[in-house]
Amino acid sequence: MAERWILAVDLGNGGPKVAAVTLQGEVLATASRPVAVYVGLDGAATQDATEWWGCVVAAAREVIARANVDSNELHAIAITGQWGSTVPVGADGEPVGDVLLWADTRAHDLVRDVIGGPVSMSGIAPHKALPYVRLTGGAPSPSGADPTGHSLLLRDRMPEIYSRTTVLLEPVDYLGMRFTGRAAATPASMILSWLTDNRRGAKFGYVDSLIVRSRRDRARLPELVPTGSILGPLLAQVAEELGVMPGVPVVCGIPDLHAAIVGSGAVAPFETHIAVSTTQWIGARVPFKRTDVFHSIATVPGLDPAYPLVANNQETGGAALQWLREQIVAPNDGLLGGGSVIGARGAADDHVAPSFEDLLRLAATAPAGCEGALFMPWLNGERSPVEDRDARGGWLNVSLRTDRAMLVRSVLEGVAYNGRWLFDAYEKFIKVAVPQVRILGGGAQSDLWCQIYADVLNRRVEQVADPRHAQLRGAALWARICLGEMRLEDVPALVPIARTFEPTGAAAYVDGYREFSSLHKTLKGLYRRLNSVR
16 A cells, blocks of 8 residues: 655745655655845845745655655645745736845835834834734844835835735745645744734734734735644646645645754753754744843744744854855856965865865864864844844954864854854743753754754754754644644654764863854944945
8 A cells, every 4th residue: 555645845045845754754755946046235135936836846746756655645735944035926826026035134224113213222112112022022123134124125115016916925825825826824924024912812813003013014914824724725737737636735834943843853842952954043842922132032923822932043054054165165156276375285176176075074174163263154144142134254363274174164163153152042031951952954964063062052962863854854744733643742753863962071162152152242343334334
């Protein structure tokens, strides 16, 4: 008898990953497609939602062929991915403009009237933030890099696109609409719109007063359904595109934060995971609603009404290593090789283009602490534990002794130091000591990086098996929970741990973190001055 399976989609910042997953959470095959990103000097950060969908279909067809599954045995479709981005969709269900990504800050001046004022901190006026925080746990970003800013940008500066827009959708809800034809959202997917009352036991639905404060058009908001709902059956025309049977249930999409909770197996209250994906975050289910405006940490609607999730985000996680390889070590700019015979080892072979695995092996040869070289991973500004769109990355304390191995390792250490900076604020936020963390995401594939995290955090680190695909596994298992086939408490037995890393007490990391933790305070004025003249 053919085995039932789930099609899971994870729409990440770099493009969609698609997997065929068994009902027990085993990932049988995956496929991914890169998606172009436009980043402009004016703060623009956009993608093409039509390209998203084409990539999802192509990757799904590849997965179905590679996994050797019976297309007639498709059990459900599960969706997860990025959040805080906006897709303007027309009456025909097609995008009418570019996706405005979570990093798009072009509306920073437009949100001042919504959230700013003469008396403010980090661009937030307390009297304007309080109505949001009291009901939702958060508030629109003064950077404009969220759905509130996106809506204002479309309305005030892109009126031609806005006039053709019938609904503004989060990425996971856009994919759900493409699969089913239904444009609907959940409190989980709408988190960064800050339009739902997220207090425990509160009335379900949008809050009219917050819609008015945010200057949103209610008619362009999607239908709101409970988190964990079945969105609808798979459309026949989409089923034909994919080569599967129509009518299978499509589960409402959840943000990657929620999928990571399930995919980590750390589902009990206060059990903590750290995700080292393109970005980086630390999360857990908790039995309270709380907000820390000063460190950009809040609880948000969770997988169920009883337990919100702790939400935060660091703009650059694994993307720092990707940037190093693509822009410094082996850029596709026609200039081959590297080195100048000055310093540590001189010129490299001019035909070498190291892989990520090569870079990690090289990093392992460098000493812990990299002889004091520090890397700041704020390549796209920062959100947690500080909101600073002007912060930037770079190295400090580099000398002629600093070779490429130390440069690579310092990037791994800098991202881990940044995680520790957030972890310190996170522990204070939840008011519970965290003895160990689960680690997942593409960065967690590296045993070296996992050990660095254990040493920098001074905590036991448990590496989830197949960490790169943990969120795909989480989305698939969540689909089964939504279908009533299993409980959240059943998940840990289906999420194996590959390795456990114990802290070694490396003194270099104690010294390194002490210096790193003071860098932003020291340099924030410099960043502000340099980036105010763009």
